[in-house]
Amino acid sequence: MARKTPKKRLLGLFGDFDQAINVIVDIRHYEVPGVSVDNITIKSPIEHPEIEEILGERPCHVSKFSLSGALFGLIFGAFFLAAAQANFLIQPQGGKPVITLTSNLVLMYEMMILFGVLATFVGFLVGSGLMHRRSILDDQMISLDQVGIVIEVEDENIDPVRRLFKKHNVLEIRDREIREQ
Amino acid sequence: MAEETTTIAAKDIDEKIAWAKINSDVLRSMENPRMGYWLAIGVSIAMLMVGIYSEVYQYNTGMGPANLNNPHMWDLYISTFVFWIGMSHSGTLLSAILHLFHADWRKPIYRFAEAMTTFSLMTALIFPIIHLGRVWNMHWVIPYYSDRGIWPNFRSPLVWDAFAITAYLTASVLFLYIGMIPDLAICRDNAVGWRRRLYTFMSIGWRGDDRQWRNFRKTYLLMACFLIPLAVSVHSIVAADFAMAIMPGWHVTSFPPYFVAGALYSGCAAIITLFVLLRYFFKFEQYMTLPILEKTCKLTFAIAMVWSYLNLIEFASVWYGHDIPAKEVLIAKFSGPYSPFFLGMLFCGSVLPFTLAFKKIRRSPWLLLPISIFLNVGMWLERYMIVAPTLSLSHHPWTWDVMWPGWVEWGIVFGSFGWFGLLFLIFVKVFPSVSMYEVKEMVYHRRRVIFEDAELRAHEVKTGASGAQPLTSTPEGS
Structure with a gap:
């Protein structure tokens, strides 16, 4: 079996978002062999939706969780309420239906929203990769005012990446070996 | 210099603030507030103690000292419950609605408004429990299977309330928490000891x-x-608690929108109060700026006018609807024993907001503090005036009376303000009350716009043409 080339993860810290963007633009123009935008992660103190214009649209499945949760809430709500009402035939209904659809609609609506919200939160946790161990290749300056670019790169291509970082005035570079799973 | 100061005073935020300063200012606020903060904590604890004493007294002696009796089975408790539910709408308005409209001036102030939503709901939830009297039987309202046949009546709006408020509280807590996660990471990176452990976990x-x-x-x-729809449904359902009853003055179709408008109104007024206090306690003059206060005041004024209009609609529909008992109640509100409260409500809710039409007042935090408090006094009176006159003058003349709440009721209402104040003050000390990452975004985008404008102007001067395309490079926000 052929041995895989060892890989490293490189973190470059930039004082300016535009500098970080220029690095990615250069990578997009194939200035560094063996590195593509798919291997890049940007870490920033604020949200930069414009990143998607350069990195390309990446998947986000939160809305699917929301829809599933809301539908589940609606259906579960209908059955839960109907089951609760049908279970209590002792109560005098005064000629009214045992399962009252009109008033249940209000409660089903509330349960639809409740489960929609809960599922959205779960979707956020899953989609963001939260609740995992914090990456060691991180820097507190990212939560302050610096922008970080993390690139996965094979050992032989490390130097071109470093040069590219330096070309765009990187403040600091760190690296870490990626262990084979 | 004077010109520069004037320009900054007209901006929502000064885009020259460094990101590091935003972090340090907000983190400092969690360490060293002004003395006034500790005074507010002391006052809140004292008020809470009054509430706890009153509740313990009521628990031991029964509902008698609260003056609750037929026909006044839920006077002040339900009024205050509706008031606190209403207060909770502020967070939804500032966070959710203004977020959808991309109103970025909300960014420095939405966090405490969201916290206010959560704590108002937690305060509101106390009242139905206290009002039960026999609080030890509270679990009977939960739909669990029991051979005694304890099942709530799902046709009752009070059960809808339980569902709606539970959903709203859950959603509000999650909304507050999710919005705080990037800031909690900043706190984690800068804290030590128990705070670091807490922020790392959160x-x-x-x-x-x-x-x-x-x-x-x-x-x-x-x-x-x-x-947004959840918040609207919650207050509509609270309105249904009244509107579904065939009591004079309550059976009105305009009640749900009237309640929603009232909720937004009292929430906005409370935001002004807390804005002024937090700005002072934590020295947030650079973030909670006067232009943002001014915008909040304008929003409050607009909602106050909607609320006033809905009041007029309600009076007109009762007057021309020829529902005699409802008309009697309306006349009694204007001229009967409750008239000082009712006229006070109209003054605080519909006349006082006109002060917000003046720019000088909108930019005077210490004038706005008492004004916003009186607006909320008006909104509290509104809820009291919905409940008490109708119960006093319902369909059975032999039950007509004038009700004045007992000291226990007043004590518990007073204590609820202490409970809310204490929760809120603890929150702003432990968690960042200004959203750091969103203020950074605000600063970043403003700098970018200014830079692009300058580039465009320079390009126009260079080419001698107007309407030229801006250049692509932008400044960094750090």
């Missing part, structure tokens, strides 16, 4: 990478979309 591994931000943006938007 920031759940936030690293600020593009995947997390992408999911965050989508989640926040979806939560806002869920929260």
Whole structure:
């Protein structure tokens, strides 16, 4: 079996978002062999939706969780309420239906929203990769005012990446070996 | 210099603030507030103690000292419950609605408004429990299977209330928490001791990478979309508690929108109060700026006018509807024993907001503090005036009377303000009350706009043409 080339993860810290963007633009123009935008992660103190214009649209499945949760809430709500009402035939209904659809609609609506919200939160946790161990290749300056670019790169291509970082005035570079799973 | 100061005073935020300063100012606020903060904590604890004493007294002696009796079975408790539910709408308005409209001036102030939503709901929830009297039987309202046949009546709006408020509280807590995660990561990176452990746990591994931000943006938007109809439904259902009863003055179709408008109104007024206090306690003059205060005042004024209009609609529909008992109640509100409260409500709710039409007042925090408090006094009186006169003058003349709440009721209402104040003050000491990452975004985007304008002007001068395209490079926000 052929041995895989060892890989490293490189973190470059930039004082300016535009500098970080220029690095990615250069990578997009194939200035560094063996590195593509798919291997890049940007870490920033604020949200930069414009990143998607350069990195390309990446998947986000939160809305699917929301829809599933809301539908589940609606259906579960209908059955839960109907089951609760049908279970209590002792109560005098005064000629009214045992399962009252009109008033249940209000409660089903509330349960639809409740489960929609809960599922959205779960979707956020899953989609963001939260609740995992914090990456060691991180820097507190990212939560302050610096922008970080993390690139996965094979050992032989490390130097071109470093040069590219330096070309765009990187403040600091760190690296870490990626262990084979 | 004077010109520069004037320009800054007209801006929502000074775009020259460094990001590091935003972090340090907000983190400092969690360490060293002014003396007034500790005074407020002391006052809140004292008020809470009065409430606890009153509740313990009521628990031991029964509902008699509260003056609750037929026909006044739920006077002050339900009024105050509706008042606190109303207060909770502020967070939804500022966070969710203004988020959808991209009103970025909300960014420095939405966090405490969201916290206000959560704590108002937690305060409101106390009242139905206290009002039960036999609080030890509270679990009977939960739909669990029992051979005694304890099942709530799902046709009752009071059961709808339980569902709606539970959903709203859950959604509000999650909305507040999700919006805070990037800031909790900043706190984690700067804290030591128990605070570091708490923030590490609560920031759940936030690293600020593009995947997390992408999911965050989508989640926040979806939560806002869920929260807006939920907030409207909660107050509509609270309105249904009254409107579904065939009591004079309550059986009105305009009640749900009237309640929603009242809720937004009292929430906005409370935001002004807390804005002024937090700005002073934590020295947030650079973030909670006068232009933002001015915008909040304008919003409050607009909502006050909607509320006033809905009041007029309600009076007109009762007057021309020829429902005699409802008309009697309306006349009694204007001229009977409750008239000082009713006229006070109209003055505080419909006349006082006109002071917000003056720019000088909108930019005077210490004038706005008493005004906003009186607006909320008006809104509290509104709820009291919905409940008490109708119960006093219902369909059975032999039950007509004038009700004045007992000291226990007043004590518990007073204590609820202490409970809310204490929760809120603890929150702003432990968690960042200004959203650091959103203020950074605000600063970043403003700098970018100014830079692009300057580039465009320079380009126009150079080429001698107007309407030229701006150049692509932008300044950094740090």
